[in-house]
Amino acid sequence: MDATPMNVLLVGDDPDTRRLVQRILSNPDQSFRCTLETAPTLTNAINHLRKKRFDNVLLDLDLPDSSGLETVDRIRNSSPDVPIIVLTARGDKDMQVEAIKRGADDYLIKPKALCESLAEHIRYAIRRKKAIEALRDTCDHFKSIVQNAPCAIVCISPKGRILDFNAEAQRLWGCPREEVIGESFLKTCIPHGDRFNLYIDLRRALAGQSVRSTKTTLTLPDGSQHSLSWDFSCMGNGDGRSPAVVAVAHDITANLLSINNRPSALKLTFNPDFDGAVDIVINSLTAILEKIEEINKCADADSLERLADEMCRSHPTRGQITPHNAAAIKRLVLSLITPDREKAS
Helix, strand or coil, rough: CCCCCCCCEEECHHHHHHHHHHHHHHCCCCCEEEEEECCCCCCHHHHHHHHHHCCCEEECCEEECCHHCCCCCCCCCCCCCCCCEEEECCCCCCHHHHHHHHHCEEEECHHHHCCCHHHHHHHHHHHHHHHHHHHHHHHHHHHHHCCCCCCEEEEEECCCCEEECCCCHHHHCCCCCCHHCEHHHHHCCCCCHHHHHHHHHHHHHHHHCCCEEEEEECCCCCCCCCEEEEEEEECCCCCCCCEEEEEEEEHHHHHHHHHHHHCCCCHHHCCCCCHHHHHEEEHHHHHHHHHHHHHCCCCHHHHHHHHHHHHHCCCCCCCCHHHHHHHHHHHHHHHHHHHHHHHHH
């Protein structure tokens, strides 16, 4: 049995209904405990709801001061989150459907409903309310994460229209969210020259493929150029919902500036001559290893000079080694084997 009693408000002026509900909810065999309060009129019920939190409202549609579906409207407007179970003698199916549309959580027809699992209907309505609240809290939490993310996040429909636009995206493109919702993602966010490639990436993402690190540029109103790296992923595909693409853009301008403004291994890799330089070093070191035994046996400086010259000539790279590079390799070889030469002499 649940330890905390549920607060239930019965809204109705029928004394027989009140007595029967009281007996059902006070049954010691129940899986949960209830405290029942009653309100004979709609006005009295609204006053109760303003003063106290209730877990459930049992609502009769025929009250001295209200009748029909207007009764549901007024309770729902007064307390948007409280579960409402309509408890009425009206068996009209159309009214039942309309009551649910207007915010009722359940629709029970008395007197049959008072004898068949009224308590379970109440329990279900309360649990449903708690589940919805937990889901809403989770959604709010993730919305907050998306809105406050340090990267631009854009949600895109299968037709390429913007469904959502977080705060960082609004800052980068200088567009309020309400102005871009429904607009073309490619025309709003992507320069003309990059649109074809991004269109292909969007189609791949909708097909379920993961797309990473697609680069585009962005020109801000002040004329400054920014470099963006895009990641695309699909959500809702294959689960009955229309798929959508979540596009995440990272501003990598600062990283590229850092690379260009300091000597580093990463900066070297962007140098078109880097591969050639690597080949020269690798071939030179390979030659050194092959000649180690021979070098260690040499006893005079002339022999060492001759070996260094031979190594430069006998291990060419893909291109011809320039005199400048050959001289550098020779100096490297001699510097490495100088201790051996001194030891031998």
